[in-house]
Amino acid sequence: MDDCGNYKNYLNEHGMKSTKQRNLLLSILAKIQTPQTAEKLYLQAIKSDSSINLSTVYRVLEKFTEKNITIRTSFLDDKSVYSLYPKTHQHQLICMRCKKIVLLEHCPLEDFEKSVEESTHFSVVNHRLELYGYCRQCQKIIAMG
Amino acid sequence: MDDCGNYKNYLNEHGMKSTKQRNLLLSILAKIQTPQTAEKLYLQAIKSDSSINLSTVYRVLEKFTEKNITIRTSFLDDKSVYSLYPKTHQHQLICMRCKKIVLLEHCPLEDFEKSVEESTHFSVVNHRLELYGYCRQCQKIIAMG
DNA sequence: GTCTTAAATGCAAATAGTTTGCATTTGCAT
DNA sequence: ATGCAAATGCAAACTATTTGCATTTAAGAC
Known part of the structure:
Protein backbone atom coordinates (compact mmCIF):
# COMPACT_ATOMS: atom_id res chain seq x y z
CA MET A 1 0.00 0.00 0.00
CA TYR A 85 -12.37 20.55 -1.00
CA PRO A 86 -11.38 22.93 -3.78
CA LYS A 87 -8.46 25.24 -3.14
CA THR A 88 -10.18 27.93 -5.11
CA HIS A 89 -13.83 28.72 -5.55
CA GLN A 90 -15.16 26.94 -8.60
CA HIS A 91 -18.17 25.68 -10.49
CA GLN A 92 -18.86 22.91 -12.94
CA LEU A 93 -19.76 22.63 -16.57
CA ILE A 94 -21.29 19.23 -17.28
CA CYS A 95 -21.83 17.55 -20.64
CA MET A 96 -25.37 16.23 -20.57
CA ARG A 97 -24.52 13.38 -22.88
CA CYS A 98 -21.16 11.94 -21.77
CA LYS A 99 -21.22 13.43 -18.22
CA LYS A 100 -17.77 14.92 -18.65
CA ILE A 101 -17.17 17.59 -16.05
CA VAL A 102 -15.13 20.74 -16.64
CA LEU A 103 -14.22 22.86 -13.65
CA LEU A 104 -14.83 26.58 -13.96
CA GLU A 105 -12.64 28.82 -11.87
CA HIS A 106 -14.37 32.13 -12.44
CA CYS A 107 -17.47 32.94 -10.40
CA PRO A 108 -19.82 35.59 -11.78
CA LEU A 109 -22.08 35.90 -8.76
CA GLU A 110 -20.49 38.43 -6.46
CA ASP A 111 -22.43 41.49 -7.60
CA PHE A 112 -25.59 39.46 -8.05
CA GLU A 113 -25.50 38.26 -4.47
CA LYS A 114 -25.01 41.79 -3.20
CA SER A 115 -28.04 43.06 -5.06
CA VAL A 116 -30.12 40.07 -3.95
CA GLU A 117 -29.18 40.76 -0.34
CA GLU A 118 -30.36 44.33 -0.73
CA SER A 119 -33.65 43.48 -2.36
CA THR A 120 -34.56 40.50 -0.13
CA HIS A 121 -32.88 41.33 3.20
CA PHE A 122 -31.42 37.86 3.22
CA SER A 123 -27.84 37.22 4.20
CA VAL A 124 -26.42 35.13 1.36
CA VAL A 125 -23.75 32.69 2.55
CA ASN A 126 -23.49 30.11 -0.19
CA HIS A 127 -24.56 29.32 -3.71
CA ARG A 128 -24.72 26.57 -6.21
CA LEU A 129 -24.08 27.05 -9.89
CA GLU A 130 -23.69 24.50 -12.65
CA LEU A 131 -23.80 24.92 -16.39
CA TYR A 132 -25.11 22.10 -18.54
CA GLY A 133 -24.53 21.61 -22.23
CA TYR A 134 -22.72 19.47 -24.73
CA CYS A 135 -18.99 19.13 -25.18
CA ARG A 136 -17.42 19.48 -28.61
CA GLN A 137 -17.21 15.73 -29.04
CA CYS A 138 -20.86 15.13 -28.22
CA GLN A 139 -22.00 18.07 -30.35
CA LYS A 140 -20.42 16.31 -33.31
CA ILE A 141 -22.07 13.04 -32.48
CA ILE A 142 -25.45 14.69 -32.02
CA ALA A 143 -25.11 16.59 -35.31
CA MET A 144 -24.55 13.31 -37.11
CA GLY A 145 -27.99 12.10 -35.94
CA MET B 1 -64.47 18.88 -6.07
CA TYR B 85 -43.21 25.47 -15.22
CA PRO B 86 -42.24 29.08 -14.63
CA LYS B 87 -43.57 31.65 -17.06
CA THR B 88 -40.31 33.54 -16.79
CA HIS B 89 -36.80 32.33 -16.20
CA GLN B 90 -36.04 32.33 -12.50
CA HIS B 91 -33.83 31.07 -9.71
CA GLN B 92 -34.25 30.44 -6.03
CA LEU B 93 -32.95 31.91 -2.84
CA ILE B 94 -33.33 29.43 0.01
CA CYS B 95 -33.14 30.06 3.75
CA MET B 96 -30.92 27.34 5.15
CA ARG B 97 -32.68 27.37 8.46
CA CYS B 98 -36.42 27.61 7.79
CA LYS B 99 -36.26 26.43 4.15
CA LYS B 100 -38.26 29.42 2.95
CA ILE B 101 -37.85 29.87 -0.76
CA VAL B 102 -37.77 33.22 -2.53
CA LEU B 103 -37.99 33.26 -6.31
CA LEU B 104 -35.45 35.41 -8.13
CA GLU B 105 -36.48 36.72 -11.52
CA HIS B 106 -33.22 38.18 -12.69
CA CYS B 107 -30.62 35.86 -14.18
CA PRO B 108 -27.01 37.04 -14.21
CA LEU B 109 -25.57 34.26 -16.33
CA GLU B 110 -25.98 35.32 -19.93
CA ASP B 111 -22.57 36.86 -20.45
CA PHE B 112 -20.94 34.22 -18.30
CA GLU B 113 -22.33 31.42 -20.45
CA LYS B 114 -21.10 33.11 -23.60
CA SER B 115 -17.57 33.41 -22.29
CA VAL B 116 -17.63 29.82 -21.01
CA GLU B 117 -18.73 28.62 -24.44
CA GLU B 118 -15.81 30.45 -26.00
CA SER B 119 -13.22 29.14 -23.59
CA THR B 120 -14.43 25.53 -23.43
CA HIS B 121 -16.01 24.96 -26.86
CA PHE B 122 -19.05 23.56 -25.13
CA SER B 123 -22.54 24.48 -26.20
CA VAL B 124 -24.28 25.59 -23.01
CA VAL B 125 -28.00 24.81 -23.02
CA ASN B 126 -29.05 24.94 -19.40
CA HIS B 127 -27.93 25.99 -15.97
CA ARG B 128 -28.76 25.67 -12.35
CA LEU B 129 -28.33 28.44 -9.84
CA GLU B 130 -29.47 28.70 -6.25
CA LEU B 131 -28.45 31.08 -3.55
CA TYR B 132 -28.42 29.93 0.06
CA GLY B 133 -28.46 32.09 3.13
CA TYR B 134 -30.60 33.17 6.01
CA CYS B 135 -33.82 35.18 5.88
CA ARG B 136 -34.27 38.22 8.07
CA GLN B 137 -36.34 36.28 10.55
CA CYS B 138 -33.77 33.50 10.96
CA GLN B 139 -30.87 35.96 11.13
CA LYS B 140 -32.53 37.44 14.19
CA ILE B 141 -33.05 34.05 15.77
CA ILE B 142 -29.45 33.05 15.08
CA ALA B 143 -28.14 36.32 16.49
CA MET B 144 -29.98 35.63 19.73
CA GLY B 145 -27.95 32.46 20.18
C1' DG C 1 -76.46 6.65 -25.13
C1' DT C 2 -73.21 2.45 -25.89
C1' DC C 3 -68.88 0.40 -26.95
C1' DT C 4 -63.98 0.17 -27.29
C1' DT C 5 -59.41 0.94 -26.16
C1' DA C 6 -55.41 2.87 -24.45
C1' DA C 7 -54.03 5.41 -20.69
C1' DA C 8 -54.39 6.29 -15.82
C1' DT C 9 -54.90 4.75 -11.24
C1' DG C 10 -54.81 2.01 -6.70
C1' DC C 11 -52.35 -1.14 -4.12
C1' DA C 12 -48.57 -3.60 -2.75
C1' DA C 13 -44.11 -4.89 -3.65
C1' DA C 14 -39.59 -3.76 -5.34
C1' DT C 15 -35.55 -0.87 -6.14
C1' DA C 16 -31.53 1.89 -5.40
C1' DG C 17 -28.70 4.89 -2.85
C1' DT C 18 -27.59 5.53 1.51
C1' DT C 19 -27.66 4.87 6.59
C1' DT C 20 -27.61 2.27 10.88
C1' DG C 21 -26.84 -1.44 14.56
C1' DC C 22 -23.61 -4.17 16.58
C1' DA C 23 -19.53 -6.90 17.24
C1' DT C 24 -14.81 -6.52 16.30
C1' DT C 25 -10.66 -4.10 15.14
C1' DT C 26 -7.56 -0.37 15.35
C1' DG C 27 -5.11 4.17 16.18
C1' DC C 28 -2.99 6.57 19.50
C1' DA C 29 -1.96 8.40 24.09
C1' DT C 30 0.09 6.94 28.16
C1' DA D 1 2.17 -3.11 27.02
C1' DT D 2 -2.62 -1.24 28.24
C1' DG D 3 -6.87 1.18 27.70
C1' DC D 4 -10.30 3.50 25.36
C1' DA D 5 -12.78 5.81 21.98
C1' DA D 6 -13.20 5.85 17.25
C1' DA D 7 -13.26 3.30 12.98
C1' DT D 8 -14.49 -0.62 10.38
C1' DG D 9 -16.87 -4.90 8.37
C1' DC D 10 -21.04 -7.02 7.68
C1' DA D 11 -25.71 -7.34 7.27
C1' DA D 12 -29.90 -5.25 7.93
C1' DA D 13 -32.71 -1.22 7.74
C1' DC D 14 -34.36 3.12 5.96
C1' DT D 15 -36.30 6.36 2.70
C1' DA D 16 -37.66 8.34 -1.50
C1' DT D 17 -39.10 6.75 -5.44
C1' DT D 18 -40.33 3.31 -8.99
C1' DT D 19 -42.57 -0.76 -10.84
C1' DG D 20 -45.90 -4.74 -11.73
C1' DC D 21 -50.42 -5.89 -12.30
C1' DA D 22 -55.36 -5.79 -11.95
C1' DT D 23 -58.88 -2.47 -12.23
C1' DT D 24 -60.82 1.88 -13.53
C1' DT D 25 -61.58 5.69 -16.48
C1' DA D 26 -61.34 9.33 -20.21
C1' DA D 27 -62.41 10.13 -24.61
C1' DG D 28 -63.43 9.12 -29.37
C1' DA D 29 -66.38 6.66 -32.65
C1' DC D 30 -70.78 5.50 -33.73
Whole structure:
Protein backbone atom coordinates (compact mmCIF):
# COMPACT_ATOMS: atom_id res chain seq x y z
CA MET A 1 0.00 0.00 0.00
CA ASP A 2 2.24 2.79 -1.27
CA ASP A 3 -0.14 5.57 -0.45
CA CYS A 4 -0.82 4.50 3.10
CA GLY A 5 0.47 7.13 5.49
CA ASN A 6 0.89 9.93 2.97
CA TYR A 7 -1.92 11.92 4.46
CA LYS A 8 -1.33 11.18 8.12
CA ASN A 9 -0.39 14.74 8.99
CA TYR A 10 -3.20 16.14 6.89
CA LEU A 11 -5.74 13.94 8.64
CA ASN A 12 -4.34 14.70 12.10
CA GLU A 13 -4.49 18.41 11.36
CA HIS A 14 -8.18 17.98 10.67
CA GLY A 15 -8.72 16.20 13.97
CA MET A 16 -8.96 12.76 12.45
CA LYS A 17 -7.16 9.46 12.92
CA SER A 18 -5.04 8.21 10.06
CA THR A 19 -6.54 4.92 8.91
CA LYS A 20 -5.70 2.78 5.90
CA GLN A 21 -9.09 3.38 4.38
CA ARG A 22 -8.99 7.12 4.83
CA ASN A 23 -5.58 7.38 3.26
CA LEU A 24 -6.67 5.23 0.36
CA LEU A 25 -9.76 7.28 -0.39
CA LEU A 26 -7.78 10.51 -0.12
CA SER A 27 -5.25 9.27 -2.61
CA ILE A 28 -7.99 8.21 -5.03
CA LEU A 29 -9.73 11.57 -4.73
CA ALA A 30 -6.42 13.37 -5.25
CA LYS A 31 -5.76 11.37 -8.37
CA ILE A 32 -9.23 11.80 -9.85
CA GLN A 33 -9.81 15.50 -9.64
CA THR A 34 -13.45 15.55 -10.67
CA PRO A 35 -16.43 14.73 -8.45
CA GLN A 36 -17.13 11.00 -8.05
CA THR A 37 -19.98 8.92 -6.65
CA ALA A 38 -19.39 6.89 -3.51
CA GLU A 39 -19.83 3.73 -5.54
CA LYS A 40 -17.22 4.73 -8.09
CA LEU A 41 -14.78 5.55 -5.31
CA TYR A 42 -15.56 2.20 -3.72
CA LEU A 43 -14.87 0.38 -7.00
CA GLN A 44 -11.52 2.15 -7.25
CA ALA A 45 -10.71 1.42 -3.62
CA ILE A 46 -11.31 -2.34 -3.81
CA LYS A 47 -8.71 -2.53 -6.57
CA SER A 48 -6.11 -1.70 -3.91
CA ASP A 49 -7.80 -3.06 -0.82
CA SER A 50 -10.43 -5.70 -1.37
CA SER A 51 -11.41 -5.71 2.29
CA ILE A 52 -12.80 -2.18 2.27
CA ASN A 53 -16.53 -1.97 2.72
CA LEU A 54 -18.99 0.26 0.85
CA SER A 55 -20.53 1.48 4.09
CA THR A 56 -17.05 2.51 5.19
CA VAL A 57 -16.63 4.51 2.02
CA TYR A 58 -19.85 6.34 2.77
CA ARG A 59 -18.81 6.87 6.37
CA VAL A 60 -15.36 8.13 5.46
CA LEU A 61 -16.78 10.54 2.89
CA GLU A 62 -19.34 11.76 5.38
CA LYS A 63 -16.64 12.40 7.94
CA PHE A 64 -14.40 14.05 5.34
CA THR A 65 -17.22 16.35 4.32
CA GLU A 66 -17.93 17.22 7.94
CA LYS A 67 -14.30 18.17 8.39
CA ASN A 68 -14.16 20.15 5.12
CA ILE A 69 -11.73 17.75 3.50
CA THR A 70 -14.26 17.00 0.77
CA ILE A 71 -17.42 18.56 -0.52
CA ARG A 72 -20.54 16.71 -1.46
CA THR A 73 -22.95 17.75 -4.16
CA SER A 74 -25.11 16.29 -6.90
CA PHE A 75 -25.77 17.26 -10.48
CA LEU A 76 -29.37 17.42 -11.62
CA ASP A 77 -31.01 14.41 -10.03
CA ASP A 78 -27.98 12.23 -10.06
CA LYS A 79 -26.37 10.48 -7.16
CA SER A 80 -24.31 12.36 -4.60
CA VAL A 81 -20.75 13.06 -5.69
CA TYR A 82 -17.69 13.92 -3.64
CA SER A 83 -14.51 15.78 -4.42
CA LEU A 84 -11.61 17.19 -2.48
CA TYR A 85 -12.37 20.55 -1.00
CA PRO A 86 -11.38 22.93 -3.78
CA LYS A 87 -8.46 25.24 -3.14
CA THR A 88 -10.18 27.93 -5.11
CA HIS A 89 -13.83 28.72 -5.55
CA GLN A 90 -15.16 26.94 -8.60
CA HIS A 91 -18.17 25.68 -10.49
CA GLN A 92 -18.86 22.91 -12.94
CA LEU A 93 -19.76 22.63 -16.57
CA ILE A 94 -21.29 19.23 -17.28
CA CYS A 95 -21.83 17.55 -20.64
CA MET A 96 -25.37 16.23 -20.57
CA ARG A 97 -24.52 13.38 -22.88
CA CYS A 98 -21.16 11.94 -21.77
CA LYS A 99 -21.22 13.43 -18.22
CA LYS A 100 -17.77 14.92 -18.65
CA ILE A 101 -17.17 17.59 -16.05
CA VAL A 102 -15.13 20.74 -16.64
CA LEU A 103 -14.22 22.86 -13.65
CA LEU A 104 -14.83 26.58 -13.96
CA GLU A 105 -12.64 28.82 -11.87
CA HIS A 106 -14.37 32.13 -12.44
CA CYS A 107 -17.47 32.94 -10.40
CA PRO A 108 -19.82 35.59 -11.78
CA LEU A 109 -22.08 35.90 -8.76
CA GLU A 110 -20.49 38.43 -6.46
CA ASP A 111 -22.43 41.49 -7.60
CA PHE A 112 -25.59 39.46 -8.05
CA GLU A 113 -25.50 38.26 -4.47
CA LYS A 114 -25.01 41.79 -3.20
CA SER A 115 -28.04 43.06 -5.06
CA VAL A 116 -30.12 40.07 -3.95
CA GLU A 117 -29.18 40.76 -0.34
CA GLU A 118 -30.36 44.33 -0.73
CA SER A 119 -33.65 43.48 -2.36
CA THR A 120 -34.56 40.50 -0.13
CA HIS A 121 -32.88 41.33 3.20
CA PHE A 122 -31.42 37.86 3.22
CA SER A 123 -27.84 37.22 4.20
CA VAL A 124 -26.42 35.13 1.36
CA VAL A 125 -23.75 32.69 2.55
CA ASN A 126 -23.49 30.11 -0.19
CA HIS A 127 -24.56 29.32 -3.71
CA ARG A 128 -24.72 26.57 -6.21
CA LEU A 129 -24.08 27.05 -9.89
CA GLU A 130 -23.69 24.50 -12.65
CA LEU A 131 -23.80 24.92 -16.39
CA TYR A 132 -25.11 22.10 -18.54
CA GLY A 133 -24.53 21.61 -22.23
CA TYR A 134 -22.72 19.47 -24.73
CA CYS A 135 -18.99 19.13 -25.18
CA ARG A 136 -17.42 19.48 -28.61
CA GLN A 137 -17.21 15.73 -29.04
CA CYS A 138 -20.86 15.13 -28.22
CA GLN A 139 -22.00 18.07 -30.35
CA LYS A 140 -20.42 16.31 -33.31
CA ILE A 141 -22.07 13.04 -32.48
CA ILE A 142 -25.45 14.69 -32.02
CA ALA A 143 -25.11 16.59 -35.31
CA MET A 144 -24.55 13.31 -37.11
CA GLY A 145 -27.99 12.10 -35.94
CA MET B 1 -64.47 18.88 -6.07
CA ASP B 2 -64.57 22.52 -7.14
CA ASP B 3 -61.34 22.46 -9.02
CA CYS B 4 -62.06 19.39 -11.04
CA GLY B 5 -62.21 20.29 -14.71
CA ASN B 6 -60.58 23.72 -14.46
CA TYR B 7 -57.50 22.58 -16.28
CA LYS B 8 -59.11 20.30 -18.86
CA ASN B 9 -58.18 22.49 -21.83
CA TYR B 10 -54.70 23.06 -20.47
CA LEU B 11 -54.12 19.33 -20.09
CA ASN B 12 -55.57 18.53 -23.51
CA GLU B 13 -53.32 21.15 -25.08
CA HIS B 14 -50.36 19.32 -23.60
CA GLY B 15 -51.54 16.03 -25.05
CA MET B 16 -52.83 14.67 -21.78
CA LYS B 17 -56.17 13.35 -20.54
CA SER B 18 -57.99 15.38 -17.93
CA THR B 19 -58.27 13.23 -14.81
CA LYS B 20 -59.49 14.13 -11.37
CA GLN B 21 -56.06 13.57 -9.87
CA ARG B 22 -54.26 15.64 -12.49
CA ASN B 23 -56.61 18.55 -12.02
CA LEU B 24 -56.27 18.35 -8.27
CA LEU B 25 -52.50 18.39 -8.34
CA LEU B 26 -52.47 21.26 -10.82
CA SER B 27 -54.71 23.30 -8.60
CA ILE B 28 -52.53 22.61 -5.57
CA LEU B 29 -49.38 23.57 -7.46
CA ALA B 30 -51.06 26.73 -8.74
CA LYS B 31 -52.04 27.69 -5.24
CA ILE B 32 -48.65 26.99 -3.68
CA GLN B 33 -46.25 28.81 -5.92
CA THR B 34 -43.02 27.50 -4.46
CA PRO B 35 -41.44 24.12 -5.16
CA GLN B 36 -42.90 21.24 -3.15
CA THR B 37 -41.93 17.64 -2.49
CA ALA B 38 -44.09 14.86 -3.84
CA GLU B 39 -44.99 13.90 -0.32
CA LYS B 40 -46.13 17.39 0.60
CA LEU B 41 -48.27 17.56 -2.51
CA TYR B 42 -49.70 14.17 -1.63
CA LEU B 43 -50.57 15.34 1.88
CA GLN B 44 -52.36 18.34 0.41
CA ALA B 45 -54.14 16.20 -2.14
CA ILE B 46 -55.58 13.70 0.35
CA LYS B 47 -57.27 16.58 2.13
CA SER B 48 -59.51 16.92 -0.93
CA ASP B 49 -59.47 13.37 -2.24
CA SER B 50 -58.58 10.67 0.25
CA SER B 51 -58.51 8.03 -2.44
CA ILE B 52 -55.49 9.43 -4.24
CA ASN B 53 -52.39 7.32 -4.04
CA LEU B 54 -48.80 8.44 -3.45
CA SER B 55 -47.54 6.49 -6.41
CA THR B 56 -50.09 8.33 -8.53
CA VAL B 57 -48.74 11.62 -7.31
CA TYR B 58 -45.26 10.60 -8.37
CA ARG B 59 -46.56 9.35 -11.71
CA VAL B 60 -48.57 12.50 -12.38
CA LEU B 61 -45.61 14.71 -11.51
CA GLU B 62 -43.34 12.64 -13.72
CA LYS B 63 -45.76 12.99 -16.61
CA PHE B 64 -46.22 16.70 -15.96
CA THR B 65 -42.48 17.19 -15.99
CA GLU B 66 -42.18 15.24 -19.22
CA LYS B 67 -44.75 17.51 -20.82
CA ASN B 68 -43.15 20.68 -19.44
CA ILE B 69 -46.10 21.46 -17.21
CA THR B 70 -43.86 21.24 -14.15
CA ILE B 71 -40.18 21.29 -13.48
CA ARG B 72 -38.39 19.06 -11.06
CA THR B 73 -35.31 20.02 -9.09
CA SER B 74 -33.75 19.57 -5.69
CA PHE B 75 -31.97 21.89 -3.32
CA LEU B 76 -28.70 20.73 -1.85
CA ASP B 77 -29.26 17.10 -1.00
CA ASP B 78 -32.89 17.36 -0.27
CA LYS B 79 -35.72 15.49 -1.82
CA SER B 80 -36.94 16.26 -5.33
CA VAL B 81 -39.28 19.20 -5.52
CA TYR B 82 -41.77 20.14 -8.22
CA SER B 83 -43.26 23.43 -9.30
CA LEU B 84 -45.30 24.69 -12.21
CA TYR B 85 -43.21 25.47 -15.22
CA PRO B 86 -42.24 29.08 -14.63
CA LYS B 87 -43.57 31.65 -17.06
CA THR B 88 -40.31 33.54 -16.79
CA HIS B 89 -36.80 32.33 -16.20
CA GLN B 90 -36.04 32.33 -12.50
CA HIS B 91 -33.83 31.07 -9.71
CA GLN B 92 -34.25 30.44 -6.03
CA LEU B 93 -32.95 31.91 -2.84
CA ILE B 94 -33.33 29.43 0.01
CA CYS B 95 -33.14 30.06 3.75
CA MET B 96 -30.92 27.34 5.15
CA ARG B 97 -32.68 27.37 8.46
CA CYS B 98 -36.42 27.61 7.79
CA LYS B 99 -36.26 26.43 4.15
CA LYS B 100 -38.26 29.42 2.95
CA ILE B 101 -37.85 29.87 -0.76
CA VAL B 102 -37.77 33.22 -2.53
CA LEU B 103 -37.99 33.26 -6.31
CA LEU B 104 -35.45 35.41 -8.13
CA GLU B 105 -36.48 36.72 -11.52
CA HIS B 106 -33.22 38.18 -12.69
CA CYS B 107 -30.62 35.86 -14.18
CA PRO B 108 -27.01 37.04 -14.21
CA LEU B 109 -25.57 34.26 -16.33
CA GLU B 110 -25.98 35.32 -19.93
CA ASP B 111 -22.57 36.86 -20.45
CA PHE B 112 -20.94 34.22 -18.30
CA GLU B 113 -22.33 31.42 -20.45
CA LYS B 114 -21.10 33.11 -23.60
CA SER B 115 -17.57 33.41 -22.29
CA VAL B 116 -17.63 29.82 -21.01
CA GLU B 117 -18.73 28.62 -24.44
CA GLU B 118 -15.81 30.45 -26.00
CA SER B 119 -13.22 29.14 -23.59
CA THR B 120 -14.43 25.53 -23.43
CA HIS B 121 -16.01 24.96 -26.86
CA PHE B 122 -19.05 23.56 -25.13
CA SER B 123 -22.54 24.48 -26.20
CA VAL B 124 -24.28 25.59 -23.01
CA VAL B 125 -28.00 24.81 -23.02
CA ASN B 126 -29.05 24.94 -19.40
CA HIS B 127 -27.93 25.99 -15.97
CA ARG B 128 -28.76 25.67 -12.35
CA LEU B 129 -28.33 28.44 -9.84
CA GLU B 130 -29.47 28.70 -6.25
CA LEU B 131 -28.45 31.08 -3.55
CA TYR B 132 -28.42 29.93 0.06
CA GLY B 133 -28.46 32.09 3.13
CA TYR B 134 -30.60 33.17 6.01
CA CYS B 135 -33.82 35.18 5.88
CA ARG B 136 -34.27 38.22 8.07
CA GLN B 137 -36.34 36.28 10.55
CA CYS B 138 -33.77 33.50 10.96
CA GLN B 139 -30.87 35.96 11.13
CA LYS B 140 -32.53 37.44 14.19
CA ILE B 141 -33.05 34.05 15.77
CA ILE B 142 -29.45 33.05 15.08
CA ALA B 143 -28.14 36.32 16.49
CA MET B 144 -29.98 35.63 19.73
CA GLY B 145 -27.95 32.46 20.18
C1' DG C 1 -76.46 6.65 -25.13
C1' DT C 2 -73.21 2.45 -25.89
C1' DC C 3 -68.88 0.40 -26.95
C1' DT C 4 -63.98 0.17 -27.29
C1' DT C 5 -59.41 0.94 -26.16
C1' DA C 6 -55.41 2.87 -24.45
C1' DA C 7 -54.03 5.41 -20.69
C1' DA C 8 -54.39 6.29 -15.82
C1' DT C 9 -54.90 4.75 -11.24
C1' DG C 10 -54.81 2.01 -6.70
C1' DC C 11 -52.35 -1.14 -4.12
C1' DA C 12 -48.57 -3.60 -2.75
C1' DA C 13 -44.11 -4.89 -3.65
C1' DA C 14 -39.59 -3.76 -5.34
C1' DT C 15 -35.55 -0.87 -6.14
C1' DA C 16 -31.53 1.89 -5.40
C1' DG C 17 -28.70 4.89 -2.85
C1' DT C 18 -27.59 5.53 1.51
C1' DT C 19 -27.66 4.87 6.59
C1' DT C 20 -27.61 2.27 10.88
C1' DG C 21 -26.84 -1.44 14.56
C1' DC C 22 -23.61 -4.17 16.58
C1' DA C 23 -19.53 -6.90 17.24
C1' DT C 24 -14.81 -6.52 16.30
C1' DT C 25 -10.66 -4.10 15.14
C1' DT C 26 -7.56 -0.37 15.35
C1' DG C 27 -5.11 4.17 16.18
C1' DC C 28 -2.99 6.57 19.50
C1' DA C 29 -1.96 8.40 24.09
C1' DT C 30 0.09 6.94 28.16
C1' DA D 1 2.17 -3.11 27.02
C1' DT D 2 -2.62 -1.24 28.24
C1' DG D 3 -6.87 1.18 27.70
C1' DC D 4 -10.30 3.50 25.36
C1' DA D 5 -12.78 5.81 21.98
C1' DA D 6 -13.20 5.85 17.25
C1' DA D 7 -13.26 3.30 12.98
C1' DT D 8 -14.49 -0.62 10.38
C1' DG D 9 -16.87 -4.90 8.37
C1' DC D 10 -21.04 -7.02 7.68
C1' DA D 11 -25.71 -7.34 7.27
C1' DA D 12 -29.90 -5.25 7.93
C1' DA D 13 -32.71 -1.22 7.74
C1' DC D 14 -34.36 3.12 5.96
C1' DT D 15 -36.30 6.36 2.70
C1' DA D 16 -37.66 8.34 -1.50
C1' DT D 17 -39.10 6.75 -5.44
C1' DT D 18 -40.33 3.31 -8.99
C1' DT D 19 -42.57 -0.76 -10.84
C1' DG D 20 -45.90 -4.74 -11.73
C1' DC D 21 -50.42 -5.89 -12.30
C1' DA D 22 -55.36 -5.79 -11.95
C1' DT D 23 -58.88 -2.47 -12.23
C1' DT D 24 -60.82 1.88 -13.53
C1' DT D 25 -61.58 5.69 -16.48
C1' DA D 26 -61.34 9.33 -20.21
C1' DA D 27 -62.41 10.13 -24.61
C1' DG D 28 -63.43 9.12 -29.37
C1' DA D 29 -66.38 6.66 -32.65
C1' DC D 30 -70.78 5.50 -33.73
